[in-house]
Amino acid sequence: MENGSVLQEVKLLNDPQLNPRRCSQVITMLLYMLNQGEAFSKIGKLGLLLLWHFVHFVVSIWYFAVGIAYMLESYLVASGAFKEYKTHDIAKLQYLAIVIESGEAYETSKVITLLKWLAAIGVKHICLYDTEGVLKKSKETILENSNATFWEGLDKRSSLLDQKLMTIEFASFSDGKEAVAKAANLLFVNHLKLGGDLMAPIFTERNITDALRAIGCKGPDPDLLLVYGPARCHLGFPAWRMRYTEIVHMGTLKSMKFGSLVKAIHKYTMVHQNYGR
Amino acid sequence: MEKDSNVGGKTSNTYTGYLGCLLRKCVFATLSVGPIPNHLAFIMDGNRRYAKKHNLKEGAGHNAGFSALMSLLQYCYELGVQYVTVYAFSIDNFKRRPEEVESLMDLMQEKIYKLIEEVSIVDRYGIRICFIGNLKLLKDSVREAAERAMKATAKNSKSVLSVCVAYTSTDEITHAVQESCREKVDAIEQADSYNKEEGNNLLINLVDIEKKMYMVAAPNPDIIIRTSGETRLSNFLLWQSACSHLYSPSALWPELGFWHLVWAVLNFQRDHWYFEKIKKQI
Numbered sequence: 001m002e003n004g005s006v007l008q009e010v011k012l013l014n015d016p017q018l019n020p021r022r023c024s025q026v027i028t029m030l031l032y033m034l035n036q037g038e039a040f041s042k043i044g045k046l047g048l049l050l051l052w053h054f055v056h057f058v059v060s061i062w063y064f065a066v067g068i069a070y071m072l073e074s075y076l077v078a079s080g081a082f083k084e085y086k087t088h089d090i091a092k093l094q095y096l097a098i099v100i101e102s103g104e105a106y107e108t109s110k111v112i113t114l115l116k117w118l119a120a121i122g123v124k125h126i127c128l129y130d131t132e133g134v135l136k137k138s139k140e141t142i143l144e145n146s147n148a149t150f151w152e153g154l155d156k157r158s159s160l161l162d163q164k165l166m167t168i169e170f171a172s173f174s175d176g177k178e179a180v181a182k183a184a185n186l187l188f189v190n191h192l193k194l195g196g197d198l199m200a201p202i203f204t205e206r207n208i209t210d211a212l213r214a215i216g217c218k219g220p221d222p223d224l225l226l227v228y229g230p231a232r233c234h235l236g237f238p239a240w241r242m243r244y245t246e247i248v249h250m251g252t253l254k255s256m257k258f259g260s261l262v263k264a265i266h267k268y269t270m271v272h273q274n275y276g277r
Numbered sequence: 278m279e280k281d282s283n284v285g286g287k288t289s290n291t292y293t294g295y296l297g298c299l300l301r302k303c304v305f306a307t308l309s310v311g312p313i314p315n316h317l318a319f320i321m322d323g324n325r326r327y328a329k330k331h332n333l334k335e336g337a338g339h340n341a342g343f344s345a346l347m348s349l350l351q352y353c354y355e356l357g358v359q360y361v362t363v364y365a366f367s368i369d370n371f372k373r374r375p376e377e378v379e380s381l382m383d384l385m386q387e388k389i390y391k392l393i394e395e396v397s398i399v400d401r402y403g404i405r406i407c408f409i410g411n412l413k414l415l416k417d418s419v420r421e422a423a424e425r426a427m428k429a430t431a432k433n434s435k436s437v438l439s440v441c442v443a444y445t446s447t448d449e450i451t452h453a454v455q456e457s458c459r460e461k462v463d464a465i466e467q468a469d470s471y472n473k474e475e476g477n478n479l480l481i482n483l484v485d486i487e488k489k490m491y492m493v494a495a496p497n498p499d500i501i502i503r504t505s506g507e508t509r510l511s512n513f514l515l516w517q518s519a520c521s522h523l524y525s526p527s528a529l530w531p532e533l534g535f536w537h538l539v540w541a542v543l544n545f546q547r548d549h550w551y552f553e554k555i556k557k558q559i
Contacts, residue, residue, distance in 0.1 A: 002405060052310035059543055102558065131558055173559060177516070181483040185453040187459055188481055201458040205451050231548040236559055237520035243512040247523060 017049065053062035070251075074259025085266050090122040097222035099126040099237055101229030104253040108141055114228075115146040117258050119166050122134050122267060125151070126168050127219055131235050133172035135140035142169060147153045151219065176238040212240060219243060224268045226261075230254040280394045304539060305356050311546040314499035316360035317353055318521070320513055321346065323505035323529030330529070336380050341531035343388055347398060352538050354402040354436050362439040364513045368414065368448055382419050389422040393429045403435030409491045410444030411452070426486040439495055446515035453489040457481050460489075492517055499552070500545050502537075520555050522548060529541065 002123060007083065029236070057206060077085050078275060084122065090219050096118070111128070128135045128142070135142070151169035191201045221241045224249070234251035250256065323344055328338030336337070353361050365385065371378060377538065386548045390520065392399050392406070399406065408423040435518070461481060487493065497517045501510070506527035526533065545552075 016484065048307055048310050051307050055307065055309075055543070059547065131555070170486065173519075176519075177483055177486075180450060180454065181481060181486055182479045184457060187454065188458045191462070192459060192465075199462075201455055201459070201462060202456045203451055205447050208451050208454060210433060210446075223290055230551045232523045233521060233552070233555070234518065234523070235555060239450065239515035242515050243445075243507050246508045247510070249523075262536060 022231050026243045067255075070260065071257070073274060074257035074263070075116045076258070077259035082126065089269050090265075093123060093126045093223050093265060095127065095220050095222045096265075097129060097225040097237065098122050099225060099227045099235050100128070100130045100135065100230070100253055101130040102130045102134050102233070105132075105138075106129040106227065107253060108138045110253050111135065111138075111142060112145045112254065112259075114256060115142070115148065115166070115168070116252070117261055119148075121148070121262060123265070126166065127151070127171055127222060128168055129171040129235070129237050131173045133174070136170045136172055139170050171219070171234045171238065172213050173219055176236050176240075179215060179238065180208070180240065182215045183208055183217075186214060194236055203241065224265070226250050227262060228256060283559060295423050297545070301355060301535065304535075308539065308542055308546075309357065312356050312549045313543065315358065316362065316447050316496050318362040318364070318501045318514055318518075319349070319533075320364045320501070320507075320511065320531045321505035322503055322507055322511075324436075324531060326505065327529045327531045332518065334346075336384065338531065339381060339384055343358075343384070345533055346530045348535075349538065350398055350404075350438065352535055354398075354404070356435075356538075356542070360437045360439070360498075361497065362441065362492070362514070363499060364441045364511075366410075366442040366444070367484065367512060368411065368443055368445045368478070369416070369512070382416060385489075386419050386422045389419075389426050393426050394448050403433045404430060404431045405433040405437050407437060407439045407494065409439050409441045411448055414443040417457070417458075425426075433470050437495060439492065441513070444491070445512040446510075447512055450486075450516060452491070453486045454481075455490040457485040460485065462536060473527040488515065497521065500524055502526070504517045504533050504542055505527055520552050520559055522552065544558060 011055055038077045076082060098114070105111070115126065126148075140152070142148075143169075146166070146168070148166040148168045152168040187201070217238065217240075219238075219241060221243060222245050225237065225242070225245045227234065227247065228251070229235070229249075230252060232247065234247055246268055248268075250260060250264060290382060294340060324338035324342040325335065326338075327333075327341055332509055333341075343365065351360060355524050366381065370381075377489050391397070398404065406426045412420050412423060419442075423440075458481065461502045497519070498514060500522045501514060501518055502524045503510070504526060506525055510523075514521070522541075522545050524544065528534075528539075
């Protein structure tokens with residue numbers, strides 16, 4: 001059936017003395033063409049769907065190959081094959097944060113192994129974070145098995161280096177936005193106490209920092225944040241503390257490797273920060 | 278003869294342009310089978326390094342960066358991304374050399390006027406421009422340009438471009454806390470005429486603070502792209518990025534192109550199930 005001949009027939013519909021039989025034939029042909037168009041559109045959509053799945057299949061193959069390469073590299077790093085990873089200035093890493101996806105945070109034994117690896121590398125101060133507070137609930141087990149103490153908070157950042165035992169802070173989503181809301185209420189109440197109900201409040205970033213400390217959020221800004229989960233995402237780690245924190249994705253906790261950890265920490269100690277200048 | 282070859286050159290450029298457009302449409306049609314991010318954010322890092330790498334004058338890096346921004350905006354809006362946020366100038370950047378800050382301010386002013394006075398991408402995609410940050414820190418002429426741009430594009434409703442200038446997340450949070458306190462103080466003053474005790478029991482909720490954030494009009498970003506391989510957020514959208522996919526390509530900002538965007542979207546689609554799961558948890 002040719003489009004040209006149908007269009008010619010359609011022009012004849014303008015003829016006032018039209019044969020009804022001819023008219024119904026043309027309309028039938030037009031409906032058939034419309035259906036063909038729909039069919040083509042459906043075939044097109046199916047084609048795009050297949051192409052999309054194919055592209056994602058290729059991407060998955062790529063990540064599988066990259067995963068094998070990273071696995072080999074981390075075994076080599078762990079075995080000491082690369083000289084540059086043997087030494088690093090661990091003093092540059094004063095505070096490390098570990099973000100773990102809440103589903104995996106239930107694997108307490110894996111968390112303890114990770115902490116033992118960090119102790120072997122020489123990391124002294126760690127903040128363990130997961131969204132739902134699963135790690136907070138396993139606090140006692142983790143501290144007992146990793147020979148560390150609970151982070152009580154220090155007044156001056158410089159005294160972090162004096163600590164001999166590893167300290168661990170536990171945080172969850174409620175230490176982020178909700179803590180800022182509590183700090184806001186503290187500032188509000190203090191403002192009223194100073195007879196401020198007649199004045200508009202003016203707060204600085206310093207005021208917020210002090211208010212957060214006053215409500216118990218005393219942890220310093222981490223230098224490095226390692227994310228253990230399916231994707232690179234900080235999962236709501238307290239925003240106030242993350243201004244210049246380097247965020248590195250380590251893969252899932254299930255697939256954690258000592259070599260990858262050494263490499264990530266070594267890479268951090270080589271980074272030079274401009275701080276916007 | 279020269280004229281002919283110029284015309285020939287222009288024709289071949291037009292054909293290349295059409296081919297490029299067709300290729301983009303095919304790629305975007307394929308990507309659109311899966312979920313498309315609604316909000317993309319960019320940290321435009323690496324303009325100065327680009328200028329050094331190509332032995333250009335210092336300001337030329339930022340000019341190249343602006344061209345890259347225009348191209349990327351076109352690609353984003355063609356793909357169907359409704360909100361794009363860019364980190365143009367941080368409060369920390371005021372610490373740079375005064376001459377550099379001055380030239381950046383002049384460049385920003387020039388480009389803002391170019392966007393609203395010429396027929397540009399703003400008209401093509403119905404973009405509403407918002408300037409986000411502590412605009413009082415900007416010099417008067419730049420602030421005026423920004424306000425004019427916001428006024429000129431206020432009626433556009435197809436897509437939104439949020440330009441963060443004189444912005445940091447901590448300043449945004451401080452401002453939001455201050456404004457929500459101010460609101461409560463005003464509520465107490467009004468309550469005075471009724472019941473002072475009732476007024477004093479008013480508490481600031483998280484919702485009150487979130488309403489006062491500069492970025493309240495946009496949804497949380499789906500992907501935050503920081504160029505130059507840097508892995509930190511540098512005080513950008515820290516409050517809004519709890520469920521954001523963070524992507525750090527090693528390309529410098531002026532080198533960021535179409536395929537980087539495609540790769541970011543592919544990765545977003547791969548992990549989309551995970552981000553939907555986290556959004557329900559938080």
